Amino acid sequence: MAKVYLTLLSVLVLALFSTNLAQKTRVKRQSLAYRFASGVEFVVPDLRESFTCENRDYGYYADVDNNCQVFHVCVPPAQHFSFFCPNTTIFDQRLLVCNDELFATPCREAERFYVINQNFGVTDPDKLVQI
Numbered sequence: 001m002a003k004v005y006l007t008l009l010s011v012l013v014l015a016l017f018s019t020n021l022a023q024k025t026r027v028k029r030q031s032l033a034y035r036f037a038s039g040v041e042f043v044v045p046d047l048r049e050s051f052t053c054e055n056r057d058y059g060y061y062a063d064v065d066n067n068c069q070v071f072h073v074c075v076p077p078a079q080h081f082s083f084f085c086p087n088t089t090i091f092d093q094r095l096l097v098c099n100d101e102l103f104a105t106p107c108r109e110a111e112r113f114y115v116i117n118q119n120f121g122v123t124d125p126d127k128l129v130q131i
Contacts, residue, residue, distance in 0.1 A: 033072070033080040043087050044069045053080040059117025062091040068107035071098075094131060 034049045041047070048065045053074035063070040063082075071091035073081040085091055085098035092099035093110035105113065118129045 031078075031080045032082065034082050036082065036084055040084055043084050051082075056114075057117050058120050059114075060091075060093075060096045061114060061117070062093040062107065062110035064107060064110050068093070068104075068110055 033051075033053075034047070044066055047070070048063075050065045051061065051063045051070075051072055053061075053072060053076070056074045056076070058075055059073070061072045061074060062068040063072060068085075068090035070082060070084050073079075073083070075081075088101065089098040090101050090104050090107055091097075091110070092104040093113040094105040094116065096116065099105075113131060115129050116131055122128055
């Protein structure tokens with residue numbers, strides 16, 4: 001009888017520990033996607049909320065649907081943050097900065113440079129993605 005109680009007790013403790021561990025290892029979804037400071041409508045008057053970080057590497061992404069006036073930071077597996085560039089600038093995907101439109105990589109080419117995000121965390125120069 002004592003063995004049965006000990007077995008039940010150990011199963012209960014294991015179940016509680018497993019549940020607690022599972023809760024601690026769950027990914028907390030955090031999204032500040034398309035949450036901007038007031039005044040965004042003056043910089044990006046026709047804001048489209050179509051960009052998603054789903055299945056994307058960690059990195060910075062120009063939002064082509066918003067003429068690259070908006071960019072996003074994706075932190076897999078579940079974080080998405082959105083920002084807008086100052087007036088008269090766009091996000092330059094090749095340089096990963098807001099840049100004057102005259103000097104920036106054209107927005108229509110931004111998606112071609114998304115691969116540059118694969119360089120984050122790379123310590124071996126021979127393994128860097130070249131553009």
